Amino acid sequence: MAALLYIKVNEKxxxxxxxxxxxxxxxxxxxxxxxxxxxxxxxxALNDIPAGKEIIRxxxxxxxxxxxxxxxxxxxxxxxxxxxxxxxxxxxxATNLVKDLPxxxxxxxxxxxxxxxxxxxxxxxxxxxxxxxxxxxxxNVAVERMKRELLPKYPNVDDIVPINHAYGCGVAINAxxxxxxxxxxRNVAKHPNFGGELMVxxxxxxxxxxxxxxxxxDRTSDNVVILQDLKGFAAMIDELMxxxxxxxxxxxxxxxxxxxLSDLMIGMQCGxxxxxxxxxxxxxxxxxxxxxxxxxxxVLFSEVTEVRDSVHLIGERCIDEVVCKKLADEMKWYDRYxxxxxxxxxxxxxxxxxxxxxxxxxxxxxxxxxxxxxSPIVEVLSPAEQPSKKGLIFAATPxxxxxxxxxxxxxxxxxQVFMTGRGTxxxxxxxxxxxxxxxNDMKDMWSDLIDVxxxxxxSGDATIPEVGTELFNRIIDVASGRMKSQAEKYRLHNDFCLxxxxxxx
Ligand code: CA
Numbered sequence: 001m002a003a004l005l006y007i008k009v010n011e012k013x014x015x016x017x018x019x020x021x022x023x024x025x026x027x028x029x030x031x032x033x034x035x036x037x038x039x040x041x042x043x044x045a046l047n048d049i050p051a052g053k054e055i056i057r058x059x060x061x062x063x064x065x066x067x068x069x070x071x072x073x074x075x076x077x078x079x080x081x082x083x084x085x086x087x088x089x090x091x092x093x094a095t096n097l098v099k100d101l102p103x104x105x106x107x108x109x110x111x112x113x114x115x116x117x118x119x120x121x122x123x124x125x126x127x128x129x130x131x132x133x134x135x136x137x138x139x140n141v142a143v144e145r146m147k148r149e150l151l152p153k154y155p156n157v158d159d160i161v162p163i164n165h166a167y168g169c170g171v172a173i174n175a176x177x178x179x180x181x182x183x184x185x186r187n188v189a190k191h192p193n194f195g196g197e198l199m200v201x202x203x204x205x206x207x208x209x210x211x212x213x214x215x216x217x218d219r220t221s222d223n224v225v226i227l228q229d230l231k232g233f234a235a236m237i238d239e240l241m242x243x244x245x246x247x248x249x250x251x252x253x254x255x256x257x258x259x260x261l262s263d264l265m266i267g268m269q270c271g272x273x274x275x276x277x278x279x280x281x282x283x284x285x286x287x288x289x290x291x292x293x294x295x296x297x298x299v300l301f302s303e304v305t306e307v308r309d310s311v312h313l314i315g316e317r318c319i320d321e322v323v324c325k326k327l328a329d330e331m332k333w334y335d336r337y338x339x340x341x342x343x344x345x346x347x348x349x350x351x352x353x354x355x356x357x358x359x360x361x362x363x364x365x366x367x368x369x370x371x372x373x374x375s376p377i378v379e380v381l382s383p384a385e386q387p388s389k390k391g392l393i394f395a396a397t398p399x400x401x402x403x404x405x406x407x408x409x410x411x412x413x414x415x416q417v418f419m420t421g422r423g424t425x426x427x428x429x430x431x432x433x434x435x436x437x438x439x440n441d442m443k444d445m446w447s448d449l450i451d452v453x454x455x456x457x458x459s460g461d462a463t464i465p466e467v468g469t470e471l472f473n474r475i476i477d478v479a480s481g482r483m484k485s486q487a488e489k490y491r492l493h494n495d496f497c498l499x500x501x502x503x504x505x
Pocket of ligand 1: 269270271303399400401404
Protein backbone atom coordinates (compact mmCIF):
# COMPACT_ATOMS: atom_id res chain seq x y z
CA MET A 1 0.00 0.00 0.00
CA ALA A 2 1.29 3.45 -0.88
CA ALA A 3 2.03 5.65 2.13
CA LEU A 4 -0.93 7.78 3.13
CA LEU A 5 -0.45 11.42 2.05
CA TYR A 6 -3.41 13.03 3.75
CA ILE A 7 -6.34 12.26 6.07
CA LYS A 8 -9.88 13.45 5.53
CA VAL A 9 -12.05 12.96 8.62
CA ASN A 10 -15.61 13.55 7.45
CA GLU A 11 -17.42 13.14 4.12
CA LYS A 12 -18.40 16.82 4.13
CA UNK A 13 -14.85 18.12 4.70
CA UNK A 14 -13.31 20.37 2.05
CA UNK A 15 -9.88 20.16 3.70
CA UNK A 16 -7.59 17.28 4.70
CA UNK A 17 -4.53 16.95 6.96
CA UNK A 18 -1.04 16.25 5.55
CA UNK A 19 0.31 13.02 7.11
CA UNK A 20 3.91 14.16 6.43
CA UNK A 21 5.51 17.27 4.92
CA UNK A 22 4.26 17.56 1.33
CA UNK A 23 6.38 19.21 -1.38
CA UNK A 24 4.80 21.73 -3.75
CA UNK A 25 3.75 19.96 -6.96
CA UNK A 26 3.03 16.60 -5.30
CA UNK A 27 -0.05 14.93 -6.77
CA UNK A 28 -2.32 14.23 -3.77
CA UNK A 29 -5.03 12.56 -5.81
CA UNK A 30 -6.40 12.90 -9.29
CA UNK A 31 -6.88 16.60 -9.92
CA UNK A 32 -5.34 17.80 -6.65
CA UNK A 33 -1.75 19.05 -6.77
CA UNK A 34 -0.11 20.67 -3.75
CA UNK A 35 0.08 24.40 -4.56
CA UNK A 36 2.83 25.07 -2.01
CA UNK A 37 5.00 23.14 0.44
CA UNK A 38 2.54 21.90 3.09
CA UNK A 39 3.95 21.19 6.57
CA UNK A 40 3.03 17.97 8.37
CA UNK A 41 -0.37 18.15 10.15
CA UNK A 42 -1.44 21.24 8.21
CA UNK A 43 -4.53 21.54 6.05
CA UNK A 44 -4.77 21.29 2.28
CA ALA A 45 -7.82 22.47 0.29
CA LEU A 46 -9.68 19.64 -1.48
CA ASN A 47 -11.80 22.11 -3.48
CA ASP A 48 -11.65 25.71 -4.58
CA ILE A 49 -12.96 27.75 -1.62
CA PRO A 50 -14.00 31.30 -2.65
CA ALA A 51 -13.57 34.20 -0.20
CA GLY A 52 -16.32 34.21 2.45
CA LYS A 53 -17.13 30.49 2.01
CA GLU A 54 -16.99 27.79 4.68
CA ILE A 55 -13.89 25.78 5.53
CA ILE A 56 -15.12 22.42 6.81
CA ARG A 57 -13.25 19.87 8.96
CA UNK A 58 -14.80 17.17 11.21
CA UNK A 59 -18.00 17.95 9.22
CA UNK A 60 -18.33 21.36 10.89
CA UNK A 61 -17.47 24.91 9.83
CA UNK A 62 -14.12 25.75 11.42
CA UNK A 63 -13.96 29.15 9.71
CA UNK A 64 -14.59 31.25 6.60
CA UNK A 65 -12.02 31.88 3.86
CA UNK A 66 -10.66 35.44 4.04
CA UNK A 67 -9.44 35.34 0.41
CA UNK A 68 -10.00 32.90 -2.46
CA UNK A 69 -8.35 29.54 -1.75
CA UNK A 70 -7.46 27.28 -4.69
CA UNK A 71 -7.71 23.48 -4.71
CA UNK A 72 -4.40 22.05 -3.43
CA UNK A 73 -3.51 25.19 -1.46
CA UNK A 74 -2.01 25.11 2.03
CA UNK A 75 -4.50 26.59 4.53
CA UNK A 76 -2.95 28.15 7.60
CA UNK A 77 -4.32 30.14 10.53
CA UNK A 78 -4.02 33.52 8.78
CA UNK A 79 -6.46 32.48 6.05
CA UNK A 80 -9.72 32.01 7.96
CA UNK A 81 -12.16 34.05 10.06
CA UNK A 82 -13.70 32.56 13.23
CA UNK A 83 -17.38 31.63 13.11
CA UNK A 84 -19.54 32.90 16.00
CA UNK A 85 -19.63 30.52 18.99
CA UNK A 86 -22.76 28.35 19.21
CA UNK A 87 -25.44 29.74 21.60
CA UNK A 88 -25.72 27.88 24.91
CA UNK A 89 -29.30 28.75 25.80
CA UNK A 90 -31.85 26.25 24.61
CA UNK A 91 -29.29 23.59 23.69
CA UNK A 92 -30.93 20.25 23.02
CA UNK A 93 -30.09 17.54 25.56
CA ALA A 94 -30.42 13.75 25.84
CA THR A 95 -30.80 13.40 22.06
CA ASN A 96 -27.55 11.44 21.61
CA LEU A 97 -27.26 8.97 24.50
CA VAL A 98 -25.04 6.15 23.26
CA LYS A 99 -25.62 2.83 25.06
CA ASP A 100 -23.43 0.61 22.90
CA LEU A 101 -20.01 1.08 24.54
CA PRO A 102 -16.92 -1.13 24.11
CA UNK A 103 -16.50 -3.94 26.63
CA UNK A 104 -13.52 -3.40 29.00
CA UNK A 105 -10.98 -6.29 29.04
CA UNK A 106 -11.07 -6.28 32.89
CA UNK A 107 -13.48 -4.86 35.48
CA UNK A 108 -11.23 -4.80 38.53
CA UNK A 109 -8.02 -3.11 39.63
CA UNK A 110 -5.92 -2.88 42.77
CA UNK A 111 -6.15 0.33 44.77
CA UNK A 112 -6.17 1.74 48.30
CA UNK A 113 -9.75 1.66 49.58
CA UNK A 114 -10.61 4.73 51.60
CA UNK A 115 -12.20 4.71 55.06
CA UNK A 116 -14.90 7.22 54.13
CA UNK A 117 -16.01 5.11 51.16
CA UNK A 118 -15.00 7.66 48.51
CA UNK A 119 -12.93 6.89 45.46
CA UNK A 120 -9.89 4.69 46.07
CA UNK A 121 -6.27 5.84 46.00
CA UNK A 122 -3.83 4.91 43.25
CA UNK A 123 -0.79 5.88 45.35
CA UNK A 124 -0.04 6.14 49.07
CA UNK A 125 1.14 9.68 49.84
CA UNK A 126 1.54 11.94 52.85
CA UNK A 127 0.14 15.27 51.66
CA UNK A 128 1.15 18.35 53.63
CA UNK A 129 -1.37 21.15 53.13
CA UNK A 130 -0.49 24.79 53.62
CA UNK A 131 -2.91 27.66 54.21
CA UNK A 132 -0.58 30.28 52.77
CA UNK A 133 2.51 30.66 50.59
CA UNK A 134 4.35 32.23 53.58
CA UNK A 135 4.62 28.76 55.21
CA UNK A 136 6.16 27.17 52.12
CA UNK A 137 9.82 27.89 52.86
CA UNK A 138 9.73 26.10 56.22
CA UNK A 139 7.60 23.26 54.88
CA ASN A 140 10.04 22.63 52.03
CA VAL A 141 13.03 22.37 54.39
CA ALA A 142 11.06 20.00 56.63
CA VAL A 143 9.94 17.84 53.70
CA GLU A 144 13.52 17.43 52.51
CA ARG A 145 14.46 16.14 55.96
CA MET A 146 11.37 13.90 56.19
CA LYS A 147 12.26 12.27 52.87
CA ARG A 148 15.81 11.66 54.05
CA GLU A 149 15.16 10.56 57.63
CA LEU A 150 11.56 9.29 57.83
CA LEU A 151 10.40 7.97 54.46
CA PRO A 152 12.94 5.07 54.34
CA LYS A 153 11.36 3.69 57.56
CA TYR A 154 7.96 3.36 55.84
CA PRO A 155 8.35 1.28 52.66
CA ASN A 156 4.60 1.22 51.90
CA VAL A 157 4.45 5.00 51.54
CA ASP A 158 5.26 6.29 48.05
CA ASP A 159 6.01 9.93 48.71
CA ILE A 160 5.64 13.07 50.82
CA VAL A 161 4.17 15.99 48.88
CA PRO A 162 3.75 19.57 50.10
CA ILE A 163 0.73 21.35 48.59
CA ASN A 164 2.46 24.69 48.04
CA HIS A 165 0.39 27.36 46.31
CA ALA A 166 0.18 31.10 45.77
CA TYR A 167 -3.09 31.59 47.67
CA GLY A 168 -3.79 32.42 51.31
CA CYS A 169 -2.98 36.07 51.95
CA GLY A 170 -3.02 39.32 49.99
CA VAL A 171 -6.18 38.01 48.32
CA ALA A 172 -9.78 39.26 48.31
CA ILE A 173 -10.94 36.35 50.43
CA ASN A 174 -14.60 37.47 50.39
CA ALA A 175 -14.80 38.04 46.62
CA UNK A 176 -17.51 35.79 45.15
CA UNK A 177 -15.05 33.87 42.99
CA UNK A 178 -12.67 33.14 45.86
CA UNK A 179 -14.87 30.09 46.40
CA UNK A 180 -12.92 28.39 43.59
CA UNK A 181 -9.39 28.48 45.14
CA UNK A 182 -10.89 27.77 48.59
CA UNK A 183 -12.84 24.78 47.29
CA UNK A 184 -9.72 23.52 45.50
CA UNK A 185 -7.61 23.56 48.67
CA ARG A 186 -10.38 22.08 50.86
CA ASN A 187 -11.00 19.24 48.42
CA VAL A 188 -7.38 18.45 47.66
CA ALA A 189 -6.67 18.06 51.40
CA LYS A 190 -8.96 15.03 51.23
CA HIS A 191 -7.45 13.55 48.08
CA PRO A 192 -7.95 9.75 47.86
CA ASN A 193 -4.17 9.21 47.71
CA PHE A 194 -3.79 10.72 51.22
CA GLY A 195 -5.76 7.93 52.90
CA GLY A 196 -7.72 10.29 55.14
CA GLU A 197 -4.56 11.53 56.94
CA LEU A 198 -4.61 15.32 57.30
CA MET A 199 -1.54 17.43 57.92
CA VAL A 200 -1.88 21.20 57.71
CA UNK A 201 0.68 23.97 58.20
CA UNK A 202 -0.44 27.58 58.67
CA UNK A 203 1.46 30.75 59.46
CA UNK A 204 -1.04 32.33 61.88
CA UNK A 205 -1.92 35.76 60.47
CA UNK A 206 -3.15 34.83 56.97
CA UNK A 207 -6.59 35.51 55.51
CA UNK A 208 -7.20 31.91 54.51
CA UNK A 209 -7.48 30.34 57.95
CA UNK A 210 -7.37 26.73 59.10
CA UNK A 211 -11.09 27.19 59.90
CA UNK A 212 -11.73 27.81 56.21
CA UNK A 213 -9.63 24.84 55.09
CA UNK A 214 -10.83 22.13 57.48
CA UNK A 215 -14.15 20.99 58.92
CA UNK A 216 -14.44 21.51 62.68
CA UNK A 217 -13.91 17.84 63.55
CA ASP A 218 -10.59 17.85 61.67
CA ARG A 219 -9.16 20.95 63.35
CA THR A 220 -7.12 19.21 66.06
CA SER A 221 -3.54 19.53 67.28
CA ASP A 222 -2.92 16.09 65.71
CA ASN A 223 -3.54 17.64 62.27
CA VAL A 224 -2.52 21.30 62.46
CA VAL A 225 0.75 23.18 63.05
CA ILE A 226 0.74 27.01 63.27
CA LEU A 227 4.25 28.40 62.79
CA GLN A 228 3.68 31.64 64.75
CA ASP A 229 2.78 29.55 67.84
CA LEU A 230 6.24 27.96 67.88
CA LYS A 231 9.46 29.30 69.39
CA GLY A 232 11.91 29.55 66.51
CA PHE A 233 12.84 27.59 63.40
CA ALA A 234 14.24 24.50 65.15
CA ALA A 235 10.98 24.05 67.06
CA MET A 236 8.99 24.32 63.81
CA ILE A 237 11.03 21.61 62.11
CA ASP A 238 10.86 19.44 65.21
CA GLU A 239 7.05 19.75 65.39
CA LEU A 240 6.63 18.99 61.69
CA MET A 241 8.94 15.95 61.88
CA UNK A 242 7.00 14.53 64.84
CA UNK A 243 3.63 14.97 63.15
CA UNK A 244 4.86 13.50 59.86
CA UNK A 245 6.34 10.48 61.67
CA UNK A 246 2.92 9.65 63.20
CA UNK A 247 1.05 10.13 59.92
CA UNK A 248 3.58 8.07 57.96
CA UNK A 249 3.27 5.21 60.46
CA UNK A 250 -0.50 5.11 59.84
CA UNK A 251 -0.17 5.41 56.05
CA UNK A 252 2.37 2.58 56.09
CA UNK A 253 -0.44 0.22 57.16
CA UNK A 254 -2.39 0.82 53.92
CA UNK A 255 -2.48 -2.10 51.47
CA UNK A 256 -3.81 -2.39 47.93
CA UNK A 257 -6.93 -4.51 47.58
CA UNK A 258 -8.87 -5.80 44.61
CA UNK A 259 -11.54 -3.22 43.76
CA UNK A 260 -14.23 -2.73 41.17
CA LEU A 261 -13.75 -0.10 38.47
CA SER A 262 -16.49 1.96 40.18
CA ASP A 263 -13.87 2.87 42.82
CA LEU A 264 -11.60 4.46 40.18
CA MET A 265 -11.76 8.05 39.00
CA ILE A 266 -9.43 9.37 36.31
CA GLY A 267 -9.09 12.64 34.42
CA MET A 268 -8.36 13.39 30.80
CA GLN A 269 -6.73 16.48 29.36
CA CYS A 270 -4.58 17.47 26.42
CA GLY A 271 -1.77 19.93 25.99
CA UNK A 272 0.51 21.01 23.17
CA UNK A 273 -2.06 19.72 20.69
CA UNK A 274 -1.64 19.49 16.93
CA UNK A 275 -3.98 18.68 14.05
CA UNK A 276 -3.35 14.95 14.59
CA UNK A 277 -4.55 15.08 18.21
CA UNK A 278 -8.17 15.04 17.09
CA UNK A 279 -7.79 12.01 14.80
CA UNK A 280 -5.35 9.81 16.75
CA UNK A 281 -4.58 10.47 20.45
CA UNK A 282 -7.92 11.97 21.51
CA UNK A 283 -10.17 9.39 19.81
CA UNK A 284 -8.00 6.58 21.29
CA UNK A 285 -8.41 8.22 24.73
CA UNK A 286 -12.15 8.46 24.04
CA UNK A 287 -12.26 4.74 23.31
CA UNK A 288 -10.44 3.96 26.58
CA UNK A 289 -12.82 6.34 28.36
CA UNK A 290 -15.86 4.52 26.95
CA UNK A 291 -14.43 1.18 28.18
CA UNK A 292 -13.82 2.62 31.66
CA UNK A 293 -17.31 4.14 31.87
CA UNK A 294 -18.88 0.89 30.62
CA UNK A 295 -16.98 -0.91 33.41
CA UNK A 296 -18.38 1.49 36.04
CA UNK A 297 -15.44 3.92 36.44
CA UNK A 298 -15.68 7.71 36.55
CA VAL A 299 -13.89 9.76 33.89
CA LEU A 300 -13.56 13.56 33.96
CA PHE A 301 -12.88 15.67 30.90
CA SER A 302 -12.40 19.41 31.16
CA GLU A 303 -10.98 22.53 29.48
CA VAL A 304 -13.89 24.94 28.94
CA THR A 305 -12.39 26.99 26.10
CA GLU A 306 -11.76 23.77 24.16
CA VAL A 307 -15.34 22.63 24.57
CA ARG A 308 -17.06 25.99 24.01
CA ASP A 309 -17.11 25.78 20.21
CA SER A 310 -18.48 22.24 20.13
CA VAL A 311 -20.70 22.60 23.20
CA HIS A 312 -23.87 21.69 21.31
CA LEU A 313 -22.38 18.22 20.68
CA ILE A 314 -21.73 17.87 24.43
CA GLY A 315 -25.25 19.13 25.30
CA GLU A 316 -26.82 16.35 23.20
CA ARG A 317 -24.98 13.80 25.34
CA CYS A 318 -26.15 15.23 28.70
CA ILE A 319 -28.53 12.77 30.37
CA ASP A 320 -31.10 15.36 31.39
CA GLU A 321 -32.04 19.03 31.49
CA VAL A 322 -30.34 19.67 34.87
CA VAL A 323 -26.95 18.48 33.56
CA CYS A 324 -27.34 20.44 30.32
CA LYS A 325 -28.33 23.61 32.22
CA LYS A 326 -25.22 23.36 34.42
CA LEU A 327 -23.14 22.90 31.25
CA ALA A 328 -24.66 26.10 29.81
CA ASP A 329 -24.07 27.96 33.10
CA GLU A 330 -20.39 26.96 33.18
CA MET A 331 -19.95 28.12 29.55
CA LYS A 332 -21.64 31.45 30.30
CA TRP A 333 -19.53 31.95 33.42
CA TYR A 334 -16.38 31.44 31.32
CA ASP A 335 -17.62 33.69 28.49
CA ARG A 336 -18.05 36.46 31.11
CA TYR A 337 -14.68 35.70 32.72
CA UNK A 338 -12.94 36.14 29.34
CA UNK A 339 -15.00 39.22 28.51
CA UNK A 340 -14.09 40.88 31.83
CA UNK A 341 -10.43 40.35 30.98
CA UNK A 342 -11.07 41.87 27.53
CA UNK A 343 -10.07 38.75 25.61
CA UNK A 344 -12.14 36.27 23.72
CA UNK A 345 -11.76 32.62 22.84
CA UNK A 346 -9.23 33.46 20.10
CA UNK A 347 -6.71 33.77 22.99
CA UNK A 348 -6.54 29.95 22.77
CA UNK A 349 -4.79 28.27 20.69
CA UNK A 350 -1.06 28.78 21.28
CA UNK A 351 1.65 29.51 18.69
CA UNK A 352 2.68 25.82 18.99
CA UNK A 353 -0.88 24.66 18.26
CA UNK A 354 -0.82 26.81 15.11
CA UNK A 355 2.54 25.44 14.04
CA UNK A 356 0.98 22.01 14.51
CA UNK A 357 -1.71 22.87 11.99
CA UNK A 358 -4.53 23.97 14.34
CA UNK A 359 -5.80 27.18 12.78
CA UNK A 360 -8.19 28.29 15.51
CA UNK A 361 -10.18 27.31 18.59
CA UNK A 362 -13.03 25.75 16.61
CA UNK A 363 -10.69 23.24 14.98
CA UNK A 364 -8.96 22.64 18.32
CA UNK A 365 -12.29 22.13 20.12
CA UNK A 366 -13.53 19.54 17.62
CA UNK A 367 -10.37 17.51 18.18
CA UNK A 368 -10.37 18.10 21.91
CA UNK A 369 -13.83 16.70 22.67
CA UNK A 370 -12.92 13.41 20.96
CA UNK A 371 -11.19 12.46 24.24
CA UNK A 372 -14.62 12.24 25.90
CA UNK A 373 -15.55 9.26 23.73
CA UNK A 374 -19.26 8.69 23.14
CA SER A 375 -20.65 7.93 26.63
CA PRO A 376 -23.58 9.88 28.08
CA ILE A 377 -22.59 12.77 30.39
CA VAL A 378 -24.07 12.19 33.85
CA GLU A 379 -22.89 15.33 35.64
CA VAL A 380 -21.23 18.72 35.12
CA LEU A 381 -18.92 20.11 37.83
CA SER A 382 -17.83 23.67 38.59
CA PRO A 383 -14.02 24.02 38.90
CA ALA A 384 -12.63 21.73 41.66
CA GLU A 385 -16.05 20.36 42.72
CA GLN A 386 -16.30 16.71 43.65
CA PRO A 387 -18.67 14.46 41.71
CA SER A 388 -21.84 12.98 43.18
CA LYS A 389 -22.35 10.54 40.31
CA LYS A 390 -20.28 7.86 38.56
CA GLY A 391 -19.70 7.79 34.83
CA LEU A 392 -18.53 10.37 32.30
CA ILE A 393 -18.43 13.87 33.80
CA PHE A 394 -17.58 17.27 32.36
CA ALA A 395 -15.52 19.05 35.03
CA ALA A 396 -15.25 22.72 34.04
CA THR A 397 -11.65 23.98 34.32
CA PRO A 398 -9.40 26.30 32.34
CA UNK A 399 -7.63 24.59 29.43
CA UNK A 400 -4.21 25.62 30.80
CA UNK A 401 -2.47 22.32 31.55
CA UNK A 402 -0.97 23.41 34.85
CA UNK A 403 -4.29 24.79 36.15
CA UNK A 404 -6.53 22.00 34.86
CA UNK A 405 -4.35 19.43 36.68
CA UNK A 406 -4.89 20.81 40.23
CA UNK A 407 -8.63 21.38 39.53
CA UNK A 408 -9.07 17.72 38.51
CA UNK A 409 -6.98 16.57 41.50
CA UNK A 410 -9.31 18.54 43.80
CA UNK A 411 -12.24 16.75 42.15
CA UNK A 412 -10.48 13.55 43.25
CA UNK A 413 -8.84 11.94 40.20
CA UNK A 414 -6.35 9.18 40.98
CA UNK A 415 -4.64 9.34 37.59
CA GLN A 416 -4.56 11.66 34.59
CA VAL A 417 -4.27 10.75 30.93
CA PHE A 418 -2.57 13.49 28.93
CA MET A 419 -2.68 13.69 25.13
CA THR A 420 -0.03 15.69 23.30
CA GLY A 421 0.99 16.42 19.73
CA ARG A 422 3.89 18.83 20.20
CA GLY A 423 5.19 17.32 23.46
CA THR A 424 5.36 18.52 27.07
CA UNK A 425 7.16 17.00 30.08
CA UNK A 426 4.07 17.80 32.25
CA UNK A 427 3.46 15.75 35.39
CA UNK A 428 1.61 15.88 38.73
CA UNK A 429 3.06 15.13 42.16
CA UNK A 430 -0.20 13.77 43.60
CA UNK A 431 -1.18 11.29 40.89
CA UNK A 432 0.50 9.54 37.96
CA UNK A 433 0.16 11.07 34.47
CA UNK A 434 0.12 8.82 31.39
CA UNK A 435 1.20 10.56 28.15
CA UNK A 436 -0.32 9.67 24.79
CA UNK A 437 1.25 11.22 21.68
CA UNK A 438 -0.53 11.96 18.43
CA UNK A 439 2.31 11.37 15.90
CA ASN A 440 5.01 8.75 15.29
CA ASP A 441 7.59 11.58 14.98
CA MET A 442 6.71 12.71 18.50
CA LYS A 443 7.26 9.18 19.81
CA ASP A 444 10.67 9.03 18.05
CA MET A 445 11.62 12.43 19.44
CA TRP A 446 10.65 11.73 23.06
CA SER A 447 10.50 7.93 23.24
CA ASP A 448 11.38 7.97 26.96
CA LEU A 449 8.68 10.50 27.88
CA ILE A 450 5.71 9.09 25.97
CA ASP A 451 3.77 6.12 27.37
CA VAL A 452 1.45 5.29 24.47
CA UNK A 453 1.90 6.16 20.78
CA UNK A 454 -1.37 6.91 18.99
CA UNK A 455 0.57 8.07 15.90
CA UNK A 456 0.29 4.50 14.61
CA UNK A 457 -3.35 5.30 13.80
CA UNK A 458 -2.32 8.02 11.31
CA SER A 459 0.29 5.79 9.66
CA GLY A 460 -2.27 3.01 9.29
CA ASP A 461 -0.33 0.66 11.62
CA ALA A 462 -3.01 0.44 14.34
CA THR A 463 -6.71 1.17 14.76
CA ILE A 464 -8.40 3.49 17.27
CA PRO A 465 -9.80 0.47 19.23
CA GLU A 466 -6.32 -1.14 19.33
CA VAL A 467 -4.60 1.94 20.74
CA GLY A 468 -7.64 2.66 22.96
CA THR A 469 -7.41 -0.85 24.45
CA GLU A 470 -3.65 -0.49 24.97
CA LEU A 471 -4.32 2.78 26.82
CA PHE A 472 -7.09 1.20 28.92
CA ASN A 473 -4.69 -1.58 29.99
CA ARG A 474 -1.97 0.95 30.77
CA ILE A 475 -4.40 2.98 32.93
CA ILE A 476 -5.26 -0.17 34.92
CA ASP A 477 -1.59 -1.20 35.31
CA VAL A 478 -0.45 2.27 36.43
CA ALA A 479 -3.48 2.87 38.71
CA SER A 480 -2.84 -0.55 40.31
CA GLY A 481 0.83 0.29 40.98
CA ARG A 482 2.08 -2.53 38.74
CA MET A 483 3.75 0.07 36.50
CA LYS A 484 4.92 3.64 36.73
CA SER A 485 4.19 6.15 33.98
CA GLN A 486 7.22 7.80 32.35
CA ALA A 487 6.59 11.18 34.01
CA GLU A 488 6.30 9.39 37.35
CA LYS A 489 9.58 7.48 36.85
CA TYR A 490 11.50 10.72 36.36
CA ARG A 491 9.49 12.53 39.08
CA LEU A 492 8.39 15.24 36.68
CA HIS A 493 6.07 17.38 38.80
CA ASN A 494 4.57 20.72 37.86
CA ASP A 495 3.73 23.24 40.59
CA PHE A 496 0.30 23.21 42.18
CA CYS A 497 -1.12 26.19 40.25
CA LEU A 498 -4.50 27.13 41.68
CA UNK A 499 -7.27 28.57 39.55
CA UNK A 500 -7.96 31.92 41.23
CA UNK A 501 -10.40 34.05 39.22
CA UNK A 502 -10.80 36.40 42.25
CA UNK A 503 -8.69 39.44 43.01
CA UNK A 504 -5.27 39.91 44.58
CA UNK A 505 -5.07 42.84 47.01
CA1 CA B 1 -4.79 21.57 28.54
